[in-house]
Amino acid sequence: MxxxxxxxxxxxxxxxxxxxxxxxxxxxxxxxxxxxxxxxxxxxxxxxxxxxxxxxxxxxxxxxxxxxxxxxxxxxxxxxxxxxxxxxxxxxxxxxxxxxxxxxxxxxxxxxxxxxxxxxxFRMDPSVPLVVPEVNEDDIQHHQGIIANPNCSTIQMVAALEPIRKQFGLKRIIVSTYQAVSGAGNVANDELSEQTQAFLNGDDHSPEVLPVKGDQHHYPIAFNALPQIDLFQDNGYTLEEMKMINETKKIMHADELQVAATCVRLPIFTSHAESVYVEVDHDDCSVEAIQQQLVDAPGITLEDDPANQVYPTPLNAANKRDVFVGRIRKDLDHSNGFHLWIVSDNLLKGAAWNSVQIAESIIKHKWFTKK
Amino acid sequence: MxxxxxxxxxxxxxxxxxxxxxxxxxxxxxxxxxxxxxxxxxxxxxxxxxxxxxxxxxxxxxxxxxxxxxxxxxxxxxxxxxxxxxxxxxxxxxxxxxxxxxxxxxxxxxxxxxxxxxxxxFRMDPSVPLVVPEVNEDDIQHHQGIIANPNCSTIQMVAALEPIRKQFGLKRIIVSTYQAVSGAGNVANDELSEQTQAFLNGDDHSPEVLPVKGDQHHYPIAFNALPQIDLFQDNGYTLEEMKMINETKKIMHADELQVAATCVRLPIFTSHAESVYVEVDHDDCSVEAIQQQLVDAPGITLEDDPANQVYPTPLNAANKRDVFVGRIRKDLDHSNGFHLWIVSDNLLKGAAWNSVQIAESIIKHKWFTKK
Structure with a gap:
């Protein structure tokens, strides 16, 4: 007391x-x-x-x-x-x-x-900072009491792309996600394990949670892929896809950045993976230059050695705080186009760890006061 | 006799x-x-x-x-x-x-x-036709004894995109795949089911087949995603990715078509799914116009009604011969850019059915004679 x-x-x-x-x-x-x-x-x-x-x-x-x-x-x-x-x-x-x-x-x-x-x-509230510390830590100090933690799939993507954006500029992002069920909570984890066991036993299992708890229909996730995360919007995109699009622009302070997303739920318990295509501004960028940016970047682990089959996977990224990046390739037709594979634990960097990071930042910089 | x-x-x-x-x-x-x-x-x-x-x-x-x-x-x-x-x-x-x-x-x-x-x-042999009947059936007649059946992930993509290409032209394709293990044969199916059961039981299971039989390292596929299908090439792309790139151009007779691919193996037994971004030539294209092309196209089933959660999934496409297409959306930044979700049984349209279709075509058109 x-x-x-x-x-x-x-x-x-x-x-x-x-x-x-x-x-x-x-x-x-x-x-x-x-x-x-x-x-x-x-x-x-x-x-x-x-x-x-x-x-x-x-x-x-x-x-x-x-x-x-x-x-x-x-x-x-x-x-x-x-x-x-x-x-x-x-x-x-x-x-x-x-x-x-x-x-x-x-x-x-x-x-x-x-x-x-x-x-x-509160993520898209203009008065609320939306923060991934590796990208826009300074935004925290402008808070009016609330700081928003972005959507899991957005966090790992912007954390990996920020070092590239800083050095080479970023014009365009096209992302297809490979998302774990734990993003839909413990009930989704339970559904995946119970349904998988039923499938292996040849038993029936009625889906009740995925793709979206509370939506009209539920589909099996075991040995399947569901191209729906969160509810559909009028424009045909899901809310998850619109979150990736809108939150990325807000975090990076880049309204003109072009972002497109397709979000898919998969029979994976932990860690989201993302196949990401980016177009950078500079023409002098190379795979090696991107690797160089990422190898020194905070919160990033570069795992990119195809000759030795080294690349990130959801199982390897689980229970780790970093964002893992690999499979970096130059587009064969566009000299400023690059493909990357970005993986991170959706419950850690995608949620809990990013929140704690923001808390640590508030404490470190003494950013308690409302602006 | x-x-x-x-x-x-x-x-x-x-x-x-x-x-x-x-x-x-x-x-x-x-x-x-x-x-x-x-x-x-x-x-x-x-x-x-x-x-x-x-x-x-x-x-x-x-x-x-x-x-x-x-x-x-x-x-x-x-x-x-x-x-x-x-x-x-x-x-x-x-x-x-x-x-x-x-x-x-x-x-x-x-x-x-x-x-x-x-x-x-023989797929890339210039004297061998590489055929998806919905796209280039006529190529069969130029055979010199051998007709090649394309790679599974390529077949379903070109079958779905050809009706769009015919009507609106096609400038660019960026695809990320969600591929079933059965593409790696029955041994991969067995590995997935045994490993999944071991994982649920909390037992160890040493991977011996995936991602690529005969490659240096093997990684677990159960509840995981492996961004490697077939061997890595010197340019950092896998052979599967290069197949999608090169075969698509050959089948569509479109050397200038820009194709980029990222291929990922998933814990799914049957049916490949693909998140595909395309840029068409015409500026007057719309989601409805693409749907109209696809609804009447041979071998295609349009499943695209987000309001009622209707979209293709691997489980639903399994054991069916058609290619299923849904989640068609206009890119929010590029008026001639569209996103699609394409799913098909990799062993049927992706292999057996396409081969039998070619055989049926040879019989129907009496294209037995070498050219």
């Missing part, structure tokens, strides 16, 4: 004094949606990264409240998230669905917390 | 007389590689299509010789393929690997057979 009071007093101080105190401080962090697929990864990541925490509050829906979750050798009890849950919280990591974020993120902000929101609720 | 002699005599006749007799005739067909994944599908397809056959000879390696195979209620015994096996054969469907084709196809031709070869042995 001493800790709590200190934090509370600190919150009452004007920006600079508060930041000064924060330097010697640890923070009270909350996870909203602590029992979900992403929430669990947030916990693991906080534990691994040793974020300077005074306290950790785990919040969830009423249904999951009371569950016990291990953290650093202790057991934490998950509490029901209410507006009052955010009293004294410095940073709240939200990953409990868009409607929860819409309802509770403003309440958290009202109570002085900075919200890092992993849902799509 | 009477039938055999008749066919034999017919072979000795000059072209026209032979074709005249052929009208009243049935044909002696051979399948080389009858016990393989594609060979089995050739048998099924010949049975379903009621190709006018006097006789069917099943050939294989020495190892598989002696096996019994059901056909139209009878049991056929597989024989070892030797040069003499082709005496009296009218049409020989080869699908037993490139080296067998290289060795035995010329022997078959020497003995008067027309060879439809499903391997890559």
């Amino acid at each position: 001493v800790q709590y009071s200190l934090i509370y007093e600190m919150k009452q101080m004007p920006g600079e004094g508060r930041n000064k105190m924060a330097e010697q401080m640890k923070y009270h962090i909350a996870i909203v949606g602590a029992t979900g697929a992403v929430g669990q990864k947030m916990l693991e990541t906080l534990e691994e990264r040793n974020v300077p925490m005074a306290s950790l509050t785990l919040l969830s829906s009423k249904r999951s409240a009371g569950k016990k979750v291990p953290f650093k050798g202790e057991e934490l009890t998950v509490q029901e998230a209410t507006p009052h849950s955010f009293e004294g919280i410095d940073i709240a990591l939200f990953s409990a669905g868009g409607s929860i974020s819409k309802q509770l993120a403003p309440e958290a902000v009202k109570r002085g917390a900075v919200v890092v929101d992993n849902t799509s609720a | 009477v039938q055999y002699s008749l066919i034999y005599e017919m072979k000795q006749m000059p072209g026209e007389g032979r074709n005249k007799m052929a009208e009243q005739m049935k044909y002696h067909i051979a399948i080389v590689g009858a016990t393989g994944a594609v060979g089995q599908k050739m048998l099924e397809t010949l049975e379903e299509r009621n190709v006018p056959m006097a006789s069917l000879t099943l050939l294989s390696s020495k190892r598989s010789a002696g096996k019994k195979v059901p056909f139209k209620g009878e049991e056929l015994t597989v024989q070892e393929a030797t040069p003499h096996s082709f005496e009296g054969i009218d049409i020989a469907l080869f699908s037993a690997g490139g080296s067998i084709s290289k060795q035995l196809a010329p022997e078959a031709v020497k003995r008067g057979a027309v060879v439809v070869d499903n391997t890559s042995a």
Whole structure:
């Protein structure tokens, strides 16, 4: 409680004094949606990264409240998230669905917390920074209480393309995704494993979750490919595809960047892969020059040695924080066109780790104050 | 045996007389590689299509010789393929690997057979027609004994794009594939099912087949994606990717057509899917106009109704002969750019059915004579 009071007093101080105190401080962090697929990864990541925490509050829906979750050798009890849950919280990591974020993120902000929101609720709000730290970390400081974590498939793509964009410019992106089911939550993981076993046994299995929970029809994912992630929009694109298109432009501050996406769900538990075609601005770009940019880039692991069959795969990328890039080839017809294969753990860099990175950045730069 | 002699005599006749007799005739067909994944599908397809056959000879390696195979209620015994096996054969469907084709196809031709070869042995030989009947059926008549069946992933793509090319012209193709393991044969099917079961049980399973039998390294395919099909070439592309690029240009007689491909193997037993971006020549093209071309096109089933979640999937396309097309969208930045999702059974249209189609075309048009 001493800790709590200190934090509370600190919150009452004007920006600079508060930041000064924060330097010697640890923070009270909350996870909203602590029992979900992403929430669990947030916990693991906080534990691994040793974020300077005074306290950790785990919040969830009423249904999951009371569950016990291990953290650093202790057991934490998950509490029901209410507006009052955010009293004294410095940073709240939200990953409990868009409607929860819409309802509770403003309440958290009202109570002085900075919200890092992993849902799509605020991503395209012009007043909310949409951040992949490797690309636009500086945007965080302009927040008005909420910072949005982009869509999983977008994060890994922009993280891999930013070093190329910086050096050679970027005119156009055409991406086809190979996405894991865990992006649709633990229920989708369960559906994939149960359905796969039924298929191998020659038994029937009625799909109830994928491609989109709550949509009219459900199709089998076991040994199949579903070219639908999220709901269809009037223009024939899915919401996932429009997220990749719109979020990429916002994160890169590049309205004129041409982005096209086709998003496909596959029978893979973890890690999204992406076949990406890019056109760069400069004519003097080469495969070697791109490799050189990527090998030194933060958060990127280059795995690109075809002669030795070295390239990224979803299984190898799982449970790792980096974005893996390989299969870099020059287009055979366009000298400024290149093809890449980008893979990353959709629950880590695609969600939990990127959120924790934003939290670490807020702490490191003392960007708690609303602008 | 009477039938055999008749066919034999017919072979000795000059072209026209032979074709005249052929009208009243049935044909002696051979399948080389009858016990393989594609060979089995050739048998099924010949049975379903009621190709006018006097006789069917099943050939294989020495190892598989002696096996019994059901056909139209009878049991056929597989024989070892030797040069003499082709005496009296009218049409020989080869699908037993490139080296067998290289060795035995010329022997078959020497003995008067027309060879439809499903391997890559002769595909890029300028004297050998490379045929997808919906695209370039007429090329068959210029054969010098051998007609090549294209690569599976190429066939379904060109079959779907030809109606668009005919009406609107085609400038550029960028394709990312989602390919089934059965393209790598029955051993790959077995590896996928055994490995998947081991994975679900939490057991180890050492990959020995995929991505490429005989390559240095093998990687798990269960719940994974492998961006390698066939061996890597010096330019960083795989052979599968180069096949798609080169074969597409040859089939469409379009050297200037720009084609780029990224080929990926997935944990799917049957049917390849493809995310395809095309740029057409005409500026007045629309999604509706493309749908109109495809709905009437031979061998194509349009499945494109996003509002009702109607789109092709590998499971739905399996065991069907058509190529299924959906998710047709206009590019948001390029008015002559379109995205499509193309799915077909890789063992049927991608191999067995396309070969039988060529055989049917030879019979129908009496294109037995070498040019």
